[in-house]
Amino acid sequence: MIGLNSSLSIATEALGAQTAALEVANNNIANANTPGYSRQVVSLSSAASIQNGTTVDEGVSYQGFTSVRDTVLDMAINAATSDQGSLTAQNTLLTQINSAFSGTTTGIGASLSTLFSDLSALSTTPSDSSARQTVLSDANALVDAFQQGAAALSNASSAANQQVSSAVAQVNELSQQIAALNGQIASAGANGSDGGALTDQRDELTTQLAQLLGVSTTQTGGTPTLTTTNGSPLVIGDSSYQLQVTTAADGTTHVLDGQGNDITDELTGGTIGGAITARDNTIPALSQQLDALASQFASAMNNAQAAGYDLNGNPGAAMFTVPATGSAAAGITVALTNGSQIAASSDGSTGSSGNVTTLLAVQSTNLPSAANPTDSYANLVGNIGFAGSQASSGLTATTSSLQQLTSQQGSESGVSIDEETSNLIRYQQAYTASARVISTINDMYTVLMNMSLGES
Amino acid sequence: MRVDPNLSALLNIGIQGTEQALNTAVQQVATGQRVSVPSDDPAAAAENLQSLAESANVDQYTKNGDAVLSQAQMADSALSNVVSELNQAITLGTQGADGSMTSENRAAIATQVQSILSQVVSQANTTSNGVSLFAGTAATVPAFASDSTSPTGYSYQGNSGVNSTAVGDNLQVNVNVPGDQIFTNANGNVLGSLSQLISALGSGTSTDIGDAVAGVKSALTNVSQQRVIYAGVVNQINAQESYLSQETISLTSQQQSLTGVDMSTAVSNLTQAQIAHSTILAAAAKVLPTSLLDYLN
Numbered sequence: 163m164i165g166l167n168s169s170l171s172i173a174t175e176a177l178g179a180q181t182a183a184l185e186v187a188n189n190n191i192a193n194a195n196t197p198g199y200s201r202q203v204v205s206l207s208s209a210a211s212i213q214n215g216t217t218v219d220e221g222v223s224y225q226g227f228t229s230v231r232d233t234v235l236d237m238a239i240n241a242a243t244s245d246q247g248s249l250t251a252q253n254t255l256l257t258q259i260n261s262a263f264s265g266t267t268t269g270i271g272a273s274l275s276t277l278f279s280d281l282s283a284l285s286t287t288p289s290d291s292s293a294r295q296t297v298l299s300d301a302n303a304l305v306d307a308f309q310q311g312a313a314a315l316s317n318a319s320s321a322a323n324q325q326v327s328s329a330v331a332q333v334n335e336l337s338q339q340i341a342a343l344n345g346q347i348a349s350a351g352a353n354g355s356d357g358g359a360l361t362d363q364r365d366e367l368t369t370q371l372a373q374l375l376g377v378s379t380t381q382t383g384g385t386p387t388l389t390t391t392n393g394s395p396l397v398i399g400d401s402s403y404q405l406q407v408t409t410a411a412d413g414t415t416h417v418l419d420g421q422g423n424d425i426t427d428e429l430t431g432g433t434i435g436g437a438i439t440a441r442d443n444t445i446p447a448l449s450q451q452l453d454a455l456a457s458q459f460a461s462a463m464n465n466a467q468a469a470g471y472d473l474n475g476n477p478g479a480a481m482f483t484v485p486a487t488g489s490a491a492a493g494i495t496v497a498l499t500n501g502s503q504i505a506a507s508s509d510g511s512t513g514s515s516g517n518v519t520t521l522l523a524v525q526s527t528n529l530p531s532a533a534n535p536t537d538s539y540a541n542l543v544g545n546i547g548f549a550g551s552q553a554s555s556g557l558t559a560t561t562s563s564l565q566q567l568t569s570q571q572g573s574e575s576g577v578s579i580d581e582e583t584s585n586l587i588r589y590q591q592a593y594t595a596s597a598r599v600i601s602t603i604n605d606m607y608t609v610l611m612n613m614s615l616g617e618s
Numbered sequence: 619m620r621v622d623p624n625l626s627a628l629l630n631i632g633i634q635g636t637e638q639a640l641n642t643a644v645q646q647v648a649t650g651q652r653v654s655v656p657s658d659d660p661a662a663a664a665e666n667l668q669s670l671a672e673s674a675n676v677d678q679y680t681k682n683g684d685a686v687l688s689q690a691q692m693a694d695s696a697l698s699n700v701v702s703e704l705n706q707a708i709t710l711g712t713q714g715a716d717g718s719m720t721s722e723n724r725a726a727i728a729t730q731v732q733s734i735l736s737q738v739v740s741q742a743n744t745t746s747n748g749v750s751l752f753a754g755t756a757a758t759v760p761a762f763a764s765d766s767t768s769p770t771g772y773s774y775q776g777n778s779g780v781n782s783t784a785v786g787d788n789l790q791v792n793v794n795v796p797g798d799q800i801f802t803n804a805n806g807n808v809l810g811s812l813s814q815l816i817s818a819l820g821s822g823t824s825t826d827i828g829d830a831v832a833g834v835k836s837a838l839t840n841v842s843q844q845r846v847i848y849a850g851v852v853n854q855i856n857a858q859e860s861y862l863s864q865e866t867i868s869l870t871s872q873q874q875s876l877t878g879v880d881m882s883t884a885v886s887n888l889t890q891a892q893i894a895h896s897t898i899l900a901a902a903a904k905v906l907p908t909s910l911l912d913y914l915n
Contacts, residue, residue: 260655264663266877271667275674282678285783286685286793289749289757513749513757515781515793522784525675536671540664547660554657565631569622578623580910587914 166610170603172221176596179206179224183589186227187582193359194582198366200229200575202358229358232574236365237379239571240372242564244391244431247373249557251325251436255318256444256550262314263546270311270455271539273304278525281518284506288515289473294501301481301496308456312492315449322441323415327407329374329433330417336371337388337402340364344386345400371396376431392428394419414441444549449489451531451545455538457490458529466524470505470517478505478517629902636895643888646879653877662876669876673869675787680862683785683855686793690855693751694848696744697800697841700808703741704838707734707812711831714819724827728819735812739772742801742809752797755779761797762809770813774798785858791851795844806840807833 186204193199209223265272277300280293287293343364350360368388371377376391388397395403403420410416416426417434427442429435460482467478481504485493498504508516526534533541622628646652656663713719714727743760744751753761753776765773776797782790801808811833818830 256657257655260657264655266666266670271671272674275671279674279678279681282675282682282784283685285781286682286689287747287749288755288781290747507755509755509777509779511755511757511777511779513753513781514755514779515783516755516779519782519784519790525671526787536668540667540671543656543667544660544664547656547658547663550655550657551660569624569628572622572624572627573620576623581623583910583914 166603166606168220170600172219173596173599173603175209175221175223177593177600179222180589180593180596182224182227184586184593187585187589190577191579191582191586194577194579196362198362198369199359199577200231200362200365201577202227202229227358229361230575231361231365232571235567235571235574236369239564239567240369240377240379241431242560242567243369243372244376244435245560246557246564247432248376248430248436248439249553249560251322251433252440252444253550253553253557255322255437255440256546256553258321259314259318259445259448259546260550263311263543268307270304270307271536271543273300273307274459274525274535274539276300277304278522281504281521284504285515285518285522288506288518289512291473291501294473294504294506296501297504298496298498298501301498305482305494305496308452308491308494311452312449312456312489315445315452316489316492319414319441319445322437322445323409323413325437326415326417326434326441329437330405330407333371333374333396333434334402334404336367336374337396337404340367340371340388341397341400341402343367344397348400372432374432375429375434390419390425390428391430392425394423394425394428448542448546448549449491451538451542453490454531455491455529455535455542456494457484458531458538459524459535460484460490460494462524462527462529462535463521466517466521467505469508469520471507471510471514472505473502473507473512475507475510475512479503625905626902629898629906632898633895633902636891636898640888640891640895643884643891646884647881647888650879650881650884651877652879659877666873666876669869669873673866673873676862676865676869679785680859680866682783683791683859683862686783686785686791687852687855689746689751689793690848690851692744692746693794694845694852696741696751697845697848700738700741700841701838701845703734703738704808704812704834704841707731707815708831708834708838710734711815711819711827711834714815715824715827715831717824724819728816731812731816731819735771735809735816738801738808738812742797750776750797751794752776752800754794754796754798755781762801770802770807770809772809774802785855786862789854789858791854792847793851795847800841800844803837803840803844806837808837808841811837 183204183206186202190201204227205225207223207225209220211218211220263269277297280296280300284290284293284297343360347360347364364386368377368379371388377396378389378391380387380389382398385399386397387395387399389395394405396405397403405420406418406422408416408418416424417429417438419425426438429438461484463482464480467481470478472478480497483495483497484490505521506516506518507514508520525536528534529538531538645654653659653662653666710727710730714724719727739762742752742762745760749757750759750761753759756776756779759775761774761776762772763775764771767773774797778796778798780796781793783793785791802810811830814833815827815830818826822830
């Protein structure tokens with residue numbers, strides 16, 4: 163049964179539906195630049211009912227709106243973000259180390275060269291006290307260079323410790339916020355409405371969390387669960403589990419899960435994973451190499467000293483002192499106090515430079531580490547460079563794959579102003595048309611009324 | 619297929635990329651270096667350090683060569699004086715051996731030979747920067763000192779030590795010849811033969827004087843032989859230094875090719891980076907302000 167009343171109600175429905183659609187477009191435009199916002203699409207359906215075996219159209223029905231998001235893509239983005247966070251942290255630390263070891267006219271390499279050059283000069287003027295003093299000050303410069311190298315490495319380690327503890331604090335804050343949002347989303351879900359913007363906020367926070375630490379997200383029986391990649395819980399439903407930091411005996415910052423278990427070695431990804439990798443793997447390998455060079459070089463020089471006699475005819479004393487424990491490079495010192503103590507003489511006579519050859523031979527003789535001091539240092543610098551370039555090229559690769567993923571996500575979920583503008587026009591026209599229908603029906607009513615008035 | 623509507627993010631990434639390339643290109647042109655930190659090219663950075671160490675060694679070999687050269691030349695010129703003094707002594711001795719000489723004449727000649735002896739001793743005690751050139755490795759003492767118990771009136775204070783200096787990776791040259799080998803050698807004793815000549819002139823016969831002159835002659839032969847050692851060192855160092863200067867050039871070019879940048883490549887990279895950068899900026903300027911809204915009114 164078609165009548166003016168039902169037409170009016172269809173038009174009124176339509177006005178409401180177009181208004182709702184306009185609101186969604188409006189909201190999309192408002193959030194066009196909101197990080198993490200997924201565009202919403204309105205869902206409209208035509209309403210109809212069957213009456214007396216006939217389909218009766220009842221206009222449009224507004225079914226609410228849904229956010230357009232791809233959870234698989236979100237997970238891929240989180241994983242790439244974790245990689246990027248990890249490599250960024252490593253790259254920052256290794257860049258510091260690389261600049262500390264970039265000197266070609268300063269640093270350990272140059273100091274080694276200078277020491278050997280000035281020792282070599284001593285072979286022509288072995289009794290010249292100023293030439294001897296020069297060698298001694300070269301030895302001091304070399305020791306300083308070793309100490310600076312060791313300090314650059316240990317500074318990077320302490321920077322990594324700071325990164326870990328500040329990132330853990332951020333992780334805790336984020337997981338609290340995520341737990342709170344989970345609670346809100348659950349109650350919104352219970353009310354039958356889409357989590358929409360709340361879910362967007364949660365996803366955005368999860369991505370921020372992934373930047374700090376590798377995470378995995380799962381839904382267990384409808385309860386969203388957020389864990390570290392090794393399975394330690396961070397958020398289950400609306401409760402968050404706080405990580406803790408503690409300083410180990412060796413001064414490194416360790417991470418404990420909510421139950422107090424040490425999970426430092428199991429954490430991967432994100433700033434925390436990257437800082438831990440650099441601190442516990444990359445930097446110790448480099449430190450070890452530097453320490454080996456310092457201690458092996460010191461003992462080779464000391465042995466060469468012992469083979470000769472100083473200016474006063476005394477057997478050569480050790481040139482360097484290396485601490486028995488701890489970092490050799492950080493603790494190496496010059497044991498000699500006067501240039502006259504350099505054991506240039508091979509026979510005890512003041513003018514002999516016979517032992518200079520022995521001292522110089524240290525430069526070209528392989529240390530126990532199977533390379534001579536110059537090559538060992540070059541190796542170390544090569545390794546520092548490799549670690550740095552690995553981190554930076556890895557970072558470039560991850561960043562570009564993250565960009566691709568983000569752009570893919572943008573093509574799914576990003577708000578296009580142009581699209582929303584054309585939608586606005588569409589809805590506006592439909593609204594205008596519906597309003598025109600109402601005014602037409604109104605006219606028709608008027609005609610109807612006038613007709614009955616005319617009859618009377 | 620829907621596309622990512624966020625053009626500004628894409629453009630920002632692009633702009634950052636070209637800016638980075640521009641930065642790198644400018645840095646390379648400004649510094650002339652391709653490798654400024656080891657991570658730029660780890661293998662080249664490591665090789666460069668080895669090459670720099672070798673360069674430092676080569677520089678030092680050259681300096682050592684110069685130092686040895688100056689000592690050898692000093693020693694050689696002292697020995698050249700000794701040679702002419704010995705020749706003079708031989709002339710004087712030959713005159714003194716003449717049977718027509720009176721003892722007064724011979725005494726006068728003996729006085730001259732005596733002064734030659736002390737000149738020779740002073741040559742033998744030549745020092746360089748306070749170091750005796752002919753005292754072996756006993757640097758701080760004069761090589762010969764007056765000694766009344768010695769038949770020559772002088773005794774050797776030095777030792778038989780010989781210093782050597784590296785002037786190449788596997789090349790050592792001897793810096794000195796011990797004084798006893800030159801001046802009191804059994805095959806030709808300079809100081810001994812001169813003393814003998816003096817005493818022969820004072821008391822001996824023409825035959826004695828003649829024998830003494832023969833002794834001086836063999837001493838002269840010995841000194842000339844020892845001079846050859848210094849001449850050999852000088853030649854060796856001259857040859858080595860021209861090798862070292864070539865080595866310096868080849869090491870420098872090695873370092874340049876390891877870490878330096880080829881200027882023409884660097885400049886063309888810079889031009890490329892500039893073009894890429896201005897292109898993306900132009901693209902951004904064209905695309906970013908455009909939206910459907912511009913066309914609706």
